[in-house]
Amino acid sequence: MAAVILQRYRERRLLRRNRIFRDRTHPFDVFDDDVIFAKFRFRRQEILAITDDISVDILLSKRMGSLTPLLRVLITLRYFASGSFQDVCGELIGVDQSTVSRTVTRVTDVLLRQVPNHVRLPNGKKQDAIKTKFYDMSGFPNVVGCIDGTQVQIQAPTQNEHEFVNRKGYHSINVQVR
The missing domain is CATH 1.10.472 (Cyclin A; domain 1)
Incomplete structure (x- = not known):
């Protein structure tokens, strides 16, 4: 056995x-x-x-x-x-x-x-200053921060073409979503 x-x-x-x-x-x-x-x-x-x-x-x-x-x-x-x-x-x-x-x-x-x-959202005067800065920059009212962004591929523009080339080497515009 x-x-x-x-x-x-x-x-x-x-x-x-x-x-x-x-x-x-x-x-x-x-x-x-x-x-x-x-x-x-x-x-x-x-x-x-x-x-x-x-x-x-x-x-x-x-x-x-x-x-x-x-x-x-x-x-x-x-x-x-x-x-x-x-x-x-x-x-x-x-x-x-x-x-x-x-x-x-x-x-x-x-x-x-x-x-x-x-991660904390600003409050009070700091929040108002950020809202003003976003509005002055892009015309978005009441924005305190950006959540995400993406690159949208575009055709190469005829003027200032080099300013639209992203880190991956193609022409795009940075789009931010709030």
Whole structure:
């Protein structure tokens, strides 16, 4: 009886896959400050500050091979900055799409809980000054801030053509939505 149990145990061990530990490249070690800003849309110091603020909340486990809080923040920022697919974002750091999905969800939830600590609308005289500035700039009444913006592609104008080329190299107008 014991020999049968031992044989089954050995057979199961042979069927079990060994864990694979990937060599993850750390963007802070590989890229300079300009490339980090281009890839993540934040400066190195800002990324470290964000990580310090939320590291306790995003540290899920102390398993060997798990992602550090800094790598979790970098994966999330890369996903937000690129607007690309999760598997493409994961390739930069060497993680699978499912890991990117779980990481982005977790870090986003933590960041959203931090919004009231960092984002506040102005009030009183400051709010009135901002409203006046927006109105003087563009004729929008009662605007305190912009929520989002996008580039709308246009035909190249004949005058001041160079002023309408965006960072991606095509002609556009920046449209802001409130």
